[in-house]
Amino acid sequence: MIYSDIAIAAVGISIMIDLFLFKNSLLTRTAFWISYAIILPFQLFTNWWLTHLSSDGKAIVMYNPDVIIGLRIAGAPIEDLLFGFSLVLTVLGMWEFWGRRGFQRNK
Amino acid sequence: MLAFTVFGSFWLEVVLKTGVLRRWKRVILSIIPVSFFFLIWDAYAIHQGHWFFNHDRMLGIYGPFNIPLEEFLFFIIVPIAAILTIEGVTTVKPHLREKEFGKDEPQ
Secondary structure, three states: OOHHHHHHHHHHHHHHHHHHHOOOOHHHOHHHHHHHHHHHHHHHHHHHHHHOOOOOOOOOEEEOHHHOOOOEEOOEEHHHHHHHHHHHHHHHHHHHHHHHOOOOOOO | OHHHHHHHHHHHHHHOOOOOHHHHHHHHHHHHHHHHHHHHHHHHHHHHOOEEEOHHHOOOOEOHHHOEHHHHHHHHHHHHHHHHHHHHHHHHOHHHHHHHHOOOOOO
């Protein structure tokens, strides 16, 4: 499996988990999409930071060109955005899962 | 990059009193099950050479499966930032929480 396969699978799995495991889906909630809209520009900025070439001709993180689709956004492979989306969706899903079960629900 | 993420999000805890870091047990239980799988992915990708790091710009500390310390920190700090973001959003716009997450009730 290459990065593209895993990234697409991760998005698929995280969506399934959100819809069918956590049920009370974040994907249908305004609060989630506002949060993601805030997170996304920060991710694009940090992606650029990690993947742009510096004076030594290298980035901090580099990718094997054979394992990515090749489309890059803000310096980083498009796969990184899929990875980030699935990470954010699943973590927030877990956070809400505990909240709904009443575990440290309130501030 | 990690410091930027900390500075970019942790002020929400203080300024908006999101109470996320105070609910650290719920934070830990939300992050571990998710980051565990993402670290497996990371280990696999490092092993397969999907991505690789510029060792001149790293701390040089490595954990199990050759995963750099920075990656472990990434999978702790980024999820906390995501949780702070959604809690920040629902603190500023409480109606999003009431409608979608249920009203905060004293325990």
